[in-house]
Amino acid sequence: MDKHSTFAGxxxxxxxxxxxxxxxxxxxxxxxxxxxPELASTAASGIALDQLNGTLNENGTVLVKGFNPTNPHTGDxxxxxxxxxxxxxxxxxVTDYLTTVPNTPVGNRYTKVAAASANGISMASYVATNVxxxxxxxxxxxxxxxxxxxxxxxxxxxxxxLMISSWTGVAPxxxxxxxxxxxxxxxxxxxxxxxxxxxxxxxxxxxYAVTMSNRLVxxxxxxxxxxxxxxxxxxxxxxxxxxxxxxxxxxxxxAGTVEPQWTWDFGLxxxxxxxxxxxxxxxxxxxxxxxxxxxxxxxxxxxxxxxYTVTVDGTNSQPIAxxxxxxxxxxxxxxxxxxLSGVAVNCxxxxxxxxxxxxxxxxxxxxxxxxxxxxxxDKMTGGGKLGEGRDFATFGFEAKSTGGQLEWVQHCGKGxxxxxxxxxxxxxxxxxxxxAGSYSAVSDQPQCRAWSGTGTAKxxxxxxxxxxxxxxxxxxxxxxxxxxxxxxxxxAIGGYEDSGYLTGGNIQLHKTK
Amino acid sequence: xxxxxIQLRIAxxxxxxxxxxxxxxxxxxxxxxxxxxxxxxGRGAAAVVTTTTSAQQFASVGLPSAGGMADSELASVxxxxxxxxxxxxxxxxxxxxxxxxxxxxxxxxxxxxxxxxLITADAVLAVATSYANGVTAISESNxxxxxxxxxNGVNYADVPPAPNTHVSLPGVGYVVLNEQIxxxxxxxxxxxxxNMIHVYLTDPVSGTPAGDIxxxxxxxxxxx
Numbered sequence: 001m002d003k004h005s006t007f008a009g010x011x012x013x014x015x016x017x018x019x020x021x022x023x024x025x026x027x028x029x030x031x032x033x034x035x036x037p038e039l040a041s042t043a044a045s046g047i048a049l050d051q052l053n054g055t056l057n058e059n060g061t062v063l064v065k066g067f068n069p070t071n072p073h074t075g076d077x078x079x080x081x082x083x084x085x086x087x088x089x090x091x092x093x094v095t096d097y098l099t100t101v102p103n104t105p106v107g108n109r110y111t112k113v114a115a116a117s118a119n120g121i122s123m124a125s126y127v128a129t130n131v132x133x134x135x136x137x138x139x140x141x142x143x144x145x146x147x148x149x150x151x152x153x154x155x156x157x158x159x160x161x162l163m164i165s166s167w168t169g170v171a172p173x174x175x176x177x178x179x180x181x182x183x184x185x186x187x188x189x190x191x192x193x194x195x196x197x198x199x200x201x202x203x204x205x206x207x208y209a210v211t212m213s214n215r216l217v218x219x220x221x222x223x224x225x226x227x228x229x230x231x232x233x234x235x236x237x238x239x240x241x242x243x244x245x246x247x248x249x250x251x252x253x254x255a256g257t258v259e260p261q262w263t264w265d266f267g268l269x270x271x272x273x274x275x276x277x278x279x280x281x282x283x284x285x286x287x288x289x290x291x292x293x294x295x296x297x298x299x300x301x302x303x304x305x306x307x308y309t310v311t312v313d314g315t316n317s318q319p320i321a322x323x324x325x326x327x328x329x330x331x332x333x334x335x336x337x338x339x340l341s342g343v344a345v346n347c348x349x350x351x352x353x354x355x356x357x358x359x360x361x362x363x364x365x366x367x368x369x370x371x372x373x374x375x376x377x378d379k380m381t382g383g384g385k386l387g388e389g390r391d392f393a394t395f396g397f398e399a400k401s402t403g404g405q406l407e408w409v410q411h412c413g414k415g416x417x418x419x420x421x422x423x424x425x426x427x428x429x430x431x432x433x434x435x436a437g438s439y440s441a442v443s444d445q446p447q448c449r450a451w452s453g454t455g456t457a458k459x460x461x462x463x464x465x466x467x468x469x470x471x472x473x474x475x476x477x478x479x480x481x482x483x484x485x486x487x488x489x490x491x492a493i494g495g496y497e498d499s500g501y502l503t504g505g506n507i508q509l510h511k512t513k
Numbered sequence: 514x515x516x517x518x519i520q521l522r523i524a525x526x527x528x529x530x531x532x533x534x535x536x537x538x539x540x541x542x543x544x545x546x547x548x549x550x551x552x553x554x555g556r557g558a559a560a561v562v563t564t565t566t567s568a569q570q571f572a573s574v575g576l577p578s579a580g581g582m583a584d585s586e587l588a589s590v591x592x593x594x595x596x597x598x599x600x601x602x603x604x605x606x607x608x609x610x611x612x613x614x615x616x617x618x619x620x621x622x623x624x625x626x627x628x629x630x631l632i633t634a635d636a637v638l639a640v641a642t643s644y645a646n647g648v649t650a651i652s653e654s655n656x657x658x659x660x661x662x663x664x665n666g667v668n669y670a671d672v673p674p675a676p677n678t679h680v681s682l683p684g685v686g687y688v689v690l691n692e693q694i695x696x697x698x699x700x701x702x703x704x705x706x707x708n709m710i711h712v713y714l715t716d717p718v719s720g721t722p723a724g725d726i727x728x729x730x731x732x733x734x735x736x737x
């Protein structure tokens with residue numbers, strides 16, 4: 001193989017092979033009497049062949065072809081490969097228009113991405129991405145609204161043509177779409193390998209490969225792993241000289257390297273070949289579906305806070321008024337952690353904090369935080385007894401926003417009693433420290449307060465259970481005097497639970513002093 | 514029972530039982546002085562053993578004058594020949610504000626044996642609660658308990674005996690069960706001492722006081 005060599009005096013023969021995976025839609029009939037190209041197969045990835053057409057036996061200073069009878073889809077990428085017998089670099093512009101009368105310019109931008117020329121034959125491939133401005137996918141047998149692609153040449157050619165194809169799933173901008181490219185040419189006798197060179201290719205990208213020879217001969221092999229998109233031969237050019245062209249394509253699942261190779265059977269007469277390969281990258285995956293999250297706060301009671309902070313997923317924070325709302329936009333659909341911070345110690349959040357909120361795709365989720373603030377003087381003290389007979393508990397506590405303490409003594413007359421809800425573990429004493437900020441009002445029960453903390457339990461009958469436990473007073477209620485029979489407490493210490501009205505003692509809620 | 518009677522009782526006890534008197538000494542004088550602006554008092558002890566020469570308090574607590582909470586606990590106590598008990602604890606809580614003063618003290622012990630088994634109880638609990646709102650001042654002992662009580666071989670039901678039940682202990686003295694010592698005017702101040710088992714020891718020869726043993730002592734007082 002002699003790349004970039006010249007072979008003067010031999011007229012061109014165009015042969016184009018497109019290898020495509022996943023393309024099945026046939027090309028429309030040719031404009032005029034030129035033979036239609038053979039069509040290729042289907043692509044299995046995001047890039048797929050949409051429309052295909054081609055023509056040879058053109059001459060003059062214009063090479064043009066429309067997507068008869070069906071337009072591409074808007075957003076497609078269009079590849080236009082021009083073949084001609086003549087010198088290189090004579091294409092002054094590539095444009096498109098609608099086949100109205102008169103023609104209507106469309107204005108998509110075509111950029112040369114690969115070219116080769118040797119011994120009087122030339123080819124060049126142009127790409128336009130994200131094409132717009134034509135009836136999307138219109139099937140128009142009348143041919144009046146068909147998108148056509150045209151190359152204007154600086155000098156007339158005696159024979160030429162083009163192959164146009166449109167592809168869905170290609171990246172919308174050329175900078176994103178265009179991958180590597182390589183072109184080469186050569187001269188040979190007998191079986192001659194046409195090889196444009198190897199290029200790297202990204203996963204899911206389209207490898208478009210095209211070859212052209214100046215003699216109407218056959219292939220003994222086509223690129224391995226590629227699918228033939230179209231083989232065009234030019235009887236006129238054959239008569240006039242000879243032209244063979246072949247285009248092929250492949251869409252690779254994984255990133256790698258491709259090096260398409262054809263074997264032209266030139267026989268005893270030397271032949272010249274041109275070959276190009278280039279890659280078009282797929283459109284980037286769409287961003288994950290997203291939605292919005294609106295967080296609202298409602299604050300009841302006195303607070304010194306000027307506002308709070310809402311944090312989503314631990315990192316995305318916004319300030320929020322004590323009674324206000326903020327919206328987080330563009331969150332990935334799915335579950336998100338939403339936390340409210342900056343709450344004063346005399347205030348408590350009624351809801352779980354943080355909350356887990358599911359943001360719907362394309363929608364808006366809401367999260368609400370209700371902050372209940374107590375007077376700075378608000379506190380509760382109490383002591384007394386729960387239960388009667390041989391199993392009873394005595395307790396005392398002092399609870400306020402800044403903390404406090406709680407003592408709980410469970411007396412079990414018979415020691416452990418698995419049948420007793422309070423004496424399963426027998427006698428114990430518990431001394432707890434109330435966590436600052438846990439002291440809070442109880443919804444709809446203004447005489448009740450709740451709090452939590454940790455402490456140490458000493459079990460008399462089951463010493464092995466002694467240790468540190470969390471505790472929660474779910475409600476302690478001052479319902480008046482005397483507390484006996486009216487005041488109420490509901491407590492959980494580890495797995496121990498007890499609740500009821502006092503059988504002795506009193507609970508006192510102090511709002512002022 | 515009037516405040517005068519309490520003062521007389523304390524004065525009588527001071528002659529031989531000064532330490533106990535001191536321990537019990539939230540005095541009416543101080544209570545009355547504080548009544549002008551409101552005051553709260555709470556004291557408790559799971560057990561107290563007082564002789565002519567010494568006084569011992571077990572799991573005792575005192576409420577801060579500003580209110581709040583105090584607690585004390587003791588796994589067991591052994592005063593040979595006098596008192597054995599376990600699970601001793603006392604808690605006192607209370608607070609005062611402009612509208613109400615309230616306090617509660619609890620004191621308890623389990624598996625009690627006094628004077629080598631002369632008196633035994635499975636559980637002893639004293640509860641004293643007082644509250645005053647400027648118009649009414651009330652104290653009560655509800656919740657107090659004596660469980661499995663046996664005095665000198667006599668079993669008692671698991672309900673508190675009547676307040677101030679007097680039982681003679683020949684050769685020893687006597688015991689007052691569910692002893693309650695209230696005071697106050699019922700309007701602006703109130704107080705209550707609850708001693709669930711109060712043994713008054715007397716000298717078998719001279720008949721003079723020789724000491725006290727108290728199991729389950731809770732005191733509360735409120736004024737406004």
